[in-house]
Amino acid sequence: MNDREKLLEKYAAKVYKNRKDHILQLAEGDEDPSIAANTRTIPGVMTARGCCYAGCKGVVVGPLKDVCVITHGPVGCGFYSWGTRRNKARPDEHAEKNFLPYCFSTDMQESDIVFGGEKKLEKAIEEAMQLFSPACIMICSTCPIGLIGDDVQAVAQRTEEKYGIKAIGYSCEGYKGVSQSAGHHIANNGLMRYVIGTGDKAPAKTFSVNILGEYNIGGDGWEEERILKRCGIEVVTMFTGDASYAALKSAHLAQLNLVMCHRSINYIAEMMKTKYGTDWLKVNFVGVGATCQSLREIAAYFNDAALSARVEEVIADELSAICGDMEYYKSRLAGKTAGIFSGGSRSHHYQTLLRDLGMNTVIAGYEFAHRDDYEGRGVIPQIKEDADSKNIETITVERDLEQYRAFYSEDELAALCAEIEIDTYAGMICDMDAGDVIVDDYNALETDELIRTVKPDIFFSGIKDKFSVQKAGVSSRQIHSYDYSGPYSGFRGAVNFGRDVTMSLFCNAWSYVTPPWKHEPTLVGSYGGR
Amino acid sequence: MLDLTTKDVLERKALRVNPCKTCQPAGAMFAALGVHSCMPHSHGSQGCCSYHRTVLSRHFKEPAIASSSSFTEGASVFGGRSNLNTAVKNIFDMYAPDVIAVHTTCLSETIGDDLTSYITDLDLPEGKHVVHCNTPSYVGSHINGFSNMMMGFMNYLTRKSGALNGKTAIFPGWVNPGDIRELKRIAALMGVPATFFPDQSGVLDAPMTGTYAYYPEGGTTLDEIRGLGDSSGLIALGEIIGLAPAEMMKKKWKVPYALLPLPVGVAYTDNYLIALRNAATGEDNIRPPVPPELEAERGRLVDLMLDSGQYTYQKKAAIFGDPDVVIGLTSLCLEIGMIPRYVITGTPKEDFTRKIEALFAKYGMEGCTAKANADLFDLHQWIKNEPVDLLIGSSYGKQIARAEDIPFVRAGFPVLDRYGGPLLPIVGYGGGMHLIEKITGALMDRYDRDCADEDFEVVM
Numbered sequence: 001m002n003d004r005e006k007l008l009e010k011y012a013a014k015v016y017k018n019r020k021d022h023i024l025q026l027a028e029g030d031e032d033p034s035i036a037a038n039t040r041t042i043p044g045v046m047t048a049r050g051c052c053y054a055g056c057k058g059v060v061v062g063p064l065k066d067v068c069v070i071t072h073g074p075v076g077c078g079f080y081s082w083g084t085r086r087n088k089a090r091p092d093e094h095a096e097k098n099f100l101p102y103c104f105s106t107d108m109q110e111s112d113i114v115f116g117g118e119k120k121l122e123k124a125i126e127e128a129m130q131l132f133s134p135a136c137i138m139i140c141s142t143c144p145i146g147l148i149g150d151d152v153q154a155v156a157q158r159t160e161e162k163y164g165i166k167a168i169g170y171s172c173e174g175y176k177g178v179s180q181s182a183g184h185h186i187a188n189n190g191l192m193r194y195v196i197g198t199g200d201k202a203p204a205k206t207f208s209v210n211i212l213g214e215y216n217i218g219g220d221g222w223e224e225e226r227i228l229k230r231c232g233i234e235v236v237t238m239f240t241g242d243a244s245y246a247a248l249k250s251a252h253l254a255q256l257n258l259v260m261c262h263r264s265i266n267y268i269a270e271m272m273k274t275k276y277g278t279d280w281l282k283v284n285f286v287g288v289g290a291t292c293q294s295l296r297e298i299a300a301y302f303n304d305a306a307l308s309a310r311v312e313e314v315i316a317d318e319l320s321a322i323c324g325d326m327e328y329y330k331s332r333l334a335g336k337t338a339g340i341f342s343g344g345s346r347s348h349h350y351q352t353l354l355r356d357l358g359m360n361t362v363i364a365g366y367e368f369a370h371r372d373d374y375e376g377r378g379v380i381p382q383i384k385e386d387a388d389s390k391n392i393e394t395i396t397v398e399r400d401l402e403q404y405r406a407f408y409s410e411d412e413l414a415a416l417c418a419e420i421e422i423d424t425y426a427g428m429i430c431d432m433d434a435g436d437v438i439v440d441d442y443n444a445l446e447t448d449e450l451i452r453t454v455k456p457d458i459f460f461s462g463i464k465d466k467f468s469v470q471k472a473g474v475s476s477r478q479i480h481s482y483d484y485s486g487p488y489s490g491f492r493g494a495v496n497f498g499r500d501v502t503m504s505l506f507c508n509a510w511s512y513v514t515p516p517w518k519h520e521p522t523l524v525g526s527y528g529g530r
Numbered sequence: 531m532l533d534l535t536t537k538d539v540l541e542r543k544a545l546r547v548n549p550c551k552t553c554q555p556a557g558a559m560f561a562a563l564g565v566h567s568c569m570p571h572s573h574g575s576q577g578c579c580s581y582h583r584t585v586l587s588r589h590f591k592e593p594a595i596a597s598s599s600s601f602t603e604g605a606s607v608f609g610g611r612s613n614l615n616t617a618v619k620n621i622f623d624m625y626a627p628d629v630i631a632v633h634t635t636c637l638s639e640t641i642g643d644d645l646t647s648y649i650t651d652l653d654l655p656e657g658k659h660v661v662h663c664n665t666p667s668y669v670g671s672h673i674n675g676f677s678n679m680m681m682g683f684m685n686y687l688t689r690k691s692g693a694l695n696g697k698t699a700i701f702p703g704w705v706n707p708g709d710i711r712e713l714k715r716i717a718a719l720m721g722v723p724a725t726f727f728p729d730q731s732g733v734l735d736a737p738m739t740g741t742y743a744y745y746p747e748g749g750t751t752l753d754e755i756r757g758l759g760d761s762s763g764l765i766a767l768g769e770i771i772g773l774a775p776a777e778m779m780k781k782k783w784k785v786p787y788a789l790l791p792l793p794v795g796v797a798y799t800d801n802y803l804i805a806l807r808n809a810a811t812g813e814d815n816i817r818p819p820v821p822p823e824l825e826a827e828r829g830r831l832v833d834l835m836l837d838s839g840q841y842t843y844q845k846k847a848a849i850f851g852d853p854d855v856v857i858g859l860t861s862l863c864l865e866i867g868m869i870p871r872y873v874i875t876g877t878p879k880e881d882f883t884r885k886i887e888a889l890f891a892k893y894g895m896e897g898c899t900a901k902a903n904a905d906l907f908d909l910h911q912w913i914k915n916e917p918v919d920l921l922i923g924s925s926y927g928k929q930i931a932r933a934e935d936i937p938f939v940r941a942g943f944p945v946l947d948r949y950g951g952p953l954l955p956i957v958g959y960g961g962g963m964h965l966i967e968k969i970t971g972a973l974m975d976r977y978d979r980d981c982a983d984e985d986f987e988v989v990m
Contacts (some may be wrong), residue, residue: 012623041576041600044617045624049600051577074636074667075546075876076553080581082926084588084946101532101929102907107546108668113640123544131545132534143575143637144668147606174575175606175637391603444595445624448742464583468593471742513740 003437006453007446018042022440026432033429034379037440038370040178040388046444048341048464049367053077055183056172057140059264060191063087063215066095066244068134070104072121072152073142077174078105086481087215087241088222095244097134104128108144117150125159125167136166136245138190146173166245168194179368179441181263182392184344188267189395191239191248196272197403199249205234207302208254212269212280213261213345216241218486223493224285230314231295232307239265252276252400255407256301258283258294262425263344263366263373273423275397277406279413282425284345285489287352288319288326297420301407318491326356329498334358336457336505339450341365341442341465342479344373348428350460350479353488357498359457363450364428365439374438376427448472458505473513475504531933535907537914547907548926550850551876554665556582557675558633558682559596560704564728565683566749567628569621570596573610573643573662574635589944590707590734590952595744597621597630601637610643615652622655625744628752629659633679636667659752661686671877673771673852676704680728680775683755690759690783698809699761699785700724701775703768703792703854704943705957707735712955713767713793713802719821720806725754725761735953759783765805767957768792768854770879791885793957794858794965795865796831802958827959834963835866838970841990843867845973850874850909850923851942853882853902858957859922859941860886862965864893871898871918878903906930920973937972941965 001009004025008016021036041047050058053071058081061069071078082103091098106124108117125137137159139152152169159167168190172183209228214221221241228235236254237247252272257280259269269280281301283294292315299308336359340347344366351361371379408416416422429438437454439446447465450456451472459469460479469476477483477500485500487493555572559582562570572579579598586594597620599605599613614632621630632645645662652660663682665675680701700717702710710731717724732748764779764787766772776787793802803820810818846869849859853875860870873886879902886900899912910930913921921931922939925946931938945951955961974990 010624012619015620015623040602041598042616042620043600043613044571044597044620046595046597047576047600048580049576050580051575054577054580070545074553075549075551075671076556076578076581076636076667078546079549079552080585082548083929084584097534099534102534103546103548105546105549106544107549110666110668113636113666113668120544125545127540127542127545130540131536131547143606143635144640147637147640174577175601175603178602179576387604388602462584463587464580464594467587467591468595468742471593471736471738471740473740513738 003450003453007449010445010449015042015045023446024438026429026434026436026438028434030434033375035371035374035429035438035440037366037374038178038181038368038389039386041441047367047441048443048462049179049441051174051180052172052176052183052186053140053142053174054081055180055264055368056170056187057081057183058085059180059215060184060187060240061138061140061170063089063100063240064138064243064245064248065089065091065098065100066134066246067136067138068099068104068128068132069138069140070106070121070124070128071140071142072106072117072145072150073108074144075105075107077142078103085215086217086484086486088219089216089242092244094246097132099132099134113144113148116148117145118155121150121152121155122158125155129163134165136168139167139169141169141171141173143174146171166194177392178388181368181370184264185267185392188265189393192268192271192397193395195245195248196268197249197252197276197400199246200253201250202253203234203236205232207232207304207307208234208236209256209258209298210236210239210251210254212239212257212259213265214238214241215261217480218482218488220285220487220489220493223487223490227291227295227314227318227490231311233298239268252278252403254278256281256298258298259425260285261344261346263369266425271395271397275400275404277404279407279422281420281422284349284352286346286349286493288322288356288491288494290349290352291490300420301416301422303416322491322495325495326498329495329502330356330358332502332506333498337362339363339454339456339459340479341367341439341461344369346479348431351431353494353497356494357501361432361436362456363437363439363454364432365442367441369440372425372427374427374429374440376430377424444468458501477501477504532910532929535910535914535933537911539911539915546905548910549876549905550874551671552585553636553667554670554672554675554678555633555635555667556585557672557704558631558663558665558679559583559594560586560730561676561679561728562631562633563594563733564730564749565629565631565755566751567745568749569625569627569630571598571617571621571630571632572596572635573599573614573632573645574637575601578635585944586734588946591949592734592736593742594734595625597625599638606637606641609641610638611648614648618652618654618660622658627745628657629661631679631682632660632662633665633675633682634662635665639664639666659686673704673877677771677774681778684758684775684778687752687755688758688783689756693760694762695757695760696723697757697761698722698724699758699764699779700726701764701766701768701772702726702729703766703771704852705792705855706952706955707731707733708953708955709957709961712958712961716802716824716958717806719824720803720810721818722806722809725758726750727755727758759785761785763787763809765790765802765809767802769857769885770853770877770881791861792854792858794855795862795962796828796835796959797865798858798861799828799958799962824959831959831962834966838966839867841970841973844869845920846871846918847920847922848872848909848913848918850906850927853877853879855942857882857885857889859965860889862962863922864889864895866966866969868920869895869898871916872909872912873898873900874904874909875902876905910934920969922969937976939965939968939972
């Protein structure tokens, strides 16, 4: 019985029928492995998934530092998403005000549920204007809002009229879709519709990019920006780590979009391609080899000899600075195995960094990915829309005749595509090996079972799994929050990661888990009168 | 830090900024984790469950298990009955608890899901239970959710057989496992056989053994909850969180109760001992003596207060958090001569304000402010207008402490940014010593940091 069959064996018929398509064990010669994803979680299975609100507010719009994000609903949702994600930011020339240390909520009470909450929301906005006069207010809806029929878009419109600021309402009620993913999509739609393209601050440098799907967890985005800057490439804005409403407005003026987290932001990448002609590259700055490759692909895209030379110089210099540390950590970690469940591309990204350290990823998966994150965008035409995905609005954009400026003609682009992959993503599975286990929408039972059967040396996921895995005697690190360490991306981040994994595996306290007397014989005595 | 907070106080009616509370379901989940072999279950969309597990895990640095009904848009329209049925079957199949403790969310409350009828109609495996309580997130706070879950369990399981079981029920309220261990130790020393309900010790401070169990040793057993109705008496700790469950015990099963403040500091710990002593008083009406061991502990705490009092005397404190823990902390601060200048809770309970004001009056404090249903933005603005010497509360206070450069002692829930806190008590005489060590340490470290070289003393 292989590991997949062992996992599925635990299930009664109905759950088995559902889960069998979400669990994959790669086999030699398996041409087109396919996995079910982005479908409903079975109630009661102890999923790791969150909700639509978490995806919209928590992931995409929450990090916008100059935006007063008001959670419209009872107090809990705003409270839990307050300062808990490590999306670092500091005020800059675009945004002097930093709202990130704050939590704003309408704290709805029973009467608001019964009689409607729009009045309270409008009053809350009035108070926010009096206290903070933000340039932009975003309203994120929680479960009851859609049910009681509060119209947050109408409130946003009235706010714009009354105060002359930007206001956006998101109907990101928790029950929408099947995971955080729905919230990403809703947030992407709002930013595309109301923010991107409304500014006119042109980049100053010859080469400019946005980094999409980079939330600056633990300062990742800053490390990426540092490297790109050294190469002479300007980062117009990240989406949305350390980003501001003010900076996002001019995102369409960047020449190229780099996509880190494919799942949470691919909608914007696609729509910007259609509307503004901006190409996108799926990059990966997690891992030394991956960072080098991404930099070279960016240089190849711009097709500029001086830039390519500069990129090579930077790579050589950065590598010389870290190679001693990386060699040391590799000497400690080589041959170790890992399991990883994180993000909307991270489970893929971290495999390359682990490989740099001589480690092998044997289990991987996502909470909220779609089939294209696993199998590559080629599979998109085959994905059937179901009732849950139909409930999430897909917006269609058209070419903006004034602002459309493609970097390359179609013929030039086709020629370049022979060299690098542009406007596409090949997914995670193609980088994994026979025998590896891939689990979509993993749950606690499956996690515990995988720990027992596959026995990885270290497990990377979130706080909900961390301590149960550790209690089972396996090193465990949060790879959503980096266990409050980081950055992990780029060259310096790779060293931090190597240090943290080594620290976790070789922590002295592991040797004390079993008390010494457990190895002593119970019977104490002496032989024949001695 | 918090650069947008100004001195000018605006009376807000709608905008909550930097809350000092969270929603009912989090409390229900925490309470349910204090029952042995129990799977807390969140009947709503799965984000709630994920958020609550996360905040509990981050505070305790322990697994916090719970499942969800995983509502989608369809369930929100047609009701959550089928989601609950599926969930219950799967939970018993996959995780094999003895009981599933269902709490509602704002979603299932708003659509009016009738949990009582759903549960009545369930076809349960032999010997297994499903209990529930209603926890609308838009009423009260996590504190109400905790009480409601306790009452949910009692409602389904507790019975009166007519024969007393010789045990005193003790409701410890919302405290850490380290506190429960201390409360249990004191009860045992006082010779009172007790049932603690709920009891997260052993569950949310499970030892590292190399094997993981969903249901570690610990938690109130179902038999113990059944037997609550046969208790000879009840000591409910936490006057706010304990009131409704205590009243239920009295009304439904005629169990008399003593409702006490959380035993933080000398006076409130004395109250706990007196209540335990009453519980240990037999039919002969002779009160047993307080064991010398506890009297000596008390003496050591008072000794420490006298020794260190000059460093706390008339120092101004701002205290925030959940009502009962804040009442306890305020009492302790007054015992060591501090001025509790601002005392707030986010939980909307006017009883809190009255109790804090009574404490102010007891110690002749004038010009101090107590407020329920307040938030940390209020507190920060007040501090900007009149600074304090010390801030005591949950991790979210660290923002204010940094912004205003105030020494900060962490206590209450949630403490997300420090380790070991949940293992150590703040209740009892020992807990008092622990708190005073932290409070004086914070104040004296600040003095050492700020004073001139010539004032820097090796002996203090």
